[in-house]
Amino acid sequence: MKITFLGTSAMLPTKERNTSSILLNYKNENILVDCGEGTQRQLRKLDISPTKITRILITHWHGDHVLGLPGLLQSVAKSDPNKEIKIYGPIGTKKFVSNILHSFNYEDKIKLEVNEIKSGLFLNEKEFEIYSQEVKHTAKCLAYSFKEKDRRKVNVNYTKKFGLTNHPLLGQLQKGKTITYEGKKITPEKGTTLILGKKITFVLDTTADKNLEKFANNSDLLISEATFTKDLKQKALEFYHMTSEQAAYLAKKSKSRKLVLTHFSQRNKTTKEIEHEAKKVFKNTKCAEDFLEVEV
Numbered sequence: 549m550k551i552t553f554l555g556t557s558a559m560l561p562t563k564e565r566n567t568s569s570i571l572l573n574y575k576n577e578n579i580l581v582d583c584g585e586g587t588q589r590q591l592r593k594l595d596i597s598p599t600k601i602t603r604i605l606i607t608h609w610h611g612d613h614v615l616g617l618p619g620l621l622q623s624v625a626k627s628d629p630n631k632e633i634k635i636y637g638p639i640g641t642k643k644f645v646s647n648i649l650h651s652f653n654y655e656d657k658i659k660l661e662v663n664e665i666k667s668g669l670f671l672n673e674k675e676f677e678i679y680s681q682e683v684k685h686t687a688k689c690l691a692y693s694f695k696e697k698d699r700r701k702v703n704v705n706y707t708k709k710f711g712l713t714n715h716p717l718l719g720q721l722q723k724g725k726t727i728t729y730e731g732k733k734i735t736p737e738k739g740t741t742l743i744l745g746k747k748i749t750f751v752l753d754t755t756a757d758k759n760l761e762k763f764a765n766n767s768d769l770l771i772s773e774a775t776f777t778k779d780l781k782q783k784a785l786e787f788y789h790m791t792s793e794q795a796a797y798l799a800k801k802s803k804s805r806k807l808v809l810t811h812f813s814q815r816n817k818t819t820k821e822i823e824h825e826a827k828k829v830f831k832n833t834k835c836a837e838d839f840l841e842v843e844v
Contacts, residue, residue, distance in 0.1 A: 549574045549696065549746055549844040551769065553836040554590040555582075556810045558775050558789075559612050565838055566590055567612040568752060568811060570771065572694060574676065580604045581692060581750050587616035588623055590838065599628040605678070606637030607752045608689035609644050618648050625658035632659035636671070636680075638688035639664050665690070675699075676745070681763040683754035685788045691754065691763060696745030700724060700736060707739055746844050749804070752811060755785060756794040764802035769844050772798060773811035774835075778825050792822040796829035810836040 550573045555566030567584030571591075578600045580587070588598045598620050607613055624631055635645060641664045649658075663670070667690075671678040679693040700722045707713065707721075710729050717727045724736045749764040751772040764770050775789035784791050790798075792809060799807035807830050812819060819835035826833040 549748070551748065551771070551808075551842040551844065552594065553808075553810060553838060553840045553842075554587055555584045556812060556836045556838055556840075557584075557612075558773070558811045558813050560814055561585060562814055565812065567615070568607075569613075569616065570750065570810070571596075572748065574694070574696070577602050577676075579694070582607055582613040582752065583616040583620055584612050585615035588620045594839070597627065598623045599631050601633060603634045603636065605690075605692050605750075606635065606641060607691070607750070608638060608685060608687045609640065610687055610753070613753070614644070618652060621648070621658055621660075622652070622654060622656075625654060625656035629656055630659070632661060634661045634663065636663045636665055636678075638682070638690050639666070640688060679763070681759065683751070683760065684757055685753050685755070689753055691749065691751045691760060693747060693749040693763060693767070695747045698745050699743050700740035701743055702740055703738070707734065710734060748844060749802075751790075751795075751798070753788070754790065755788040756790055756798070760798055761801045764798060764804055767802060767804040768806065769842065770799050770802065770804035770807050771836075772807060772809060774809035774822050774826065775811055775813050777816070777821055792826040793829060796826035796833060799830040799833070804830075805832065806842075807833040808836050808840075808842060809833065 552571040554569040557565035561567050566586045568582045569584045569587040570581040572579040580601050642662050645662050665680050667682045669679050677695045681691040683689050683691050712729050720727050721739045726735045746768045748769045749767040772795040774792040774795045776784040776791045778791045778793040823835045
């Protein structure tokens with residue numbers, strides 16, 4: 549599982565930073581979290597074709613998070629007309645996507661599945677689940693959590709004792725079921741080792757919210773906005789954003805393992821102060837820059 553930061557700036561692109569977009573790669577899935585202006589060019593710089601995108605999770609419909617969407621959809625339609633992209637976002641997403649498609653002269657049809665979601669589990673695939681949480685912002689906005697499902701690995705040294713090394717029954721054991729082989733029962737507790745799935749939580753554009761502590765609980769990686777430094781806490785509250793310190797407390801209280809900060813205001817010429825403030829509260833913190841890759 550790999551995270552690539554395609555854009556880490558808040559509101560406006562800068563010389564160093566593109567606007568918000570994050571790519572999550574998991575096996576055959578390439579999931580885009582937001583699509584700020586210039587996102588497809590950022591993908592091209594990494595030699596990733598927009599046609600490789602399988603799903604797009606929209607946190608909210610402010611321009612710095614979605615202005616790259618029209619161009620990306622046009623490129624996909626032109627390059628692979630049989631490609632279907634699934635889009636997920638807060639209530640109102642269907643209207644916004646429709647507005648995009650009717651605002652430009654799209655010469656090629658594109659296959660889209662557009663889903664409006666609220667808080668809770670909204671995607672349940674064989675190997676992973678994705679949850680959403682409504683958050684407090686100046687527009688309808690969602691946080692997202694990607695959870696790899698737990699899996700069981702056969703304890704070969706144990707099953708060998710029963711002469712069981714290669715058999716269809718092992719598949720049942722991996723599913724957590726007790727099996728019987730030559731009259732002897734083998735339980736999943738002894739016959740397998742439980743491997744816990746990884747969890748990545750995305751918290752972009754929101755004021756500090758206690759509900760997020762439960763939502764982000766036990767994240768292996770918490771990605772959070774840190775638009776302001778702590779001396780601008782009142783301004784963060786006014787514009788429904790977070791400070792770096794508040795993001796760090798979210799990581800600490802949610803018992804996350806690693807915190808990566810993003811969505812930086814243009815007033816911050818460097819992120820040294822932001823990272824320093826956060827590390828005082830949560831040591832395992834890093835400030836993202838465009839094209840940063842994080843393996844989970």
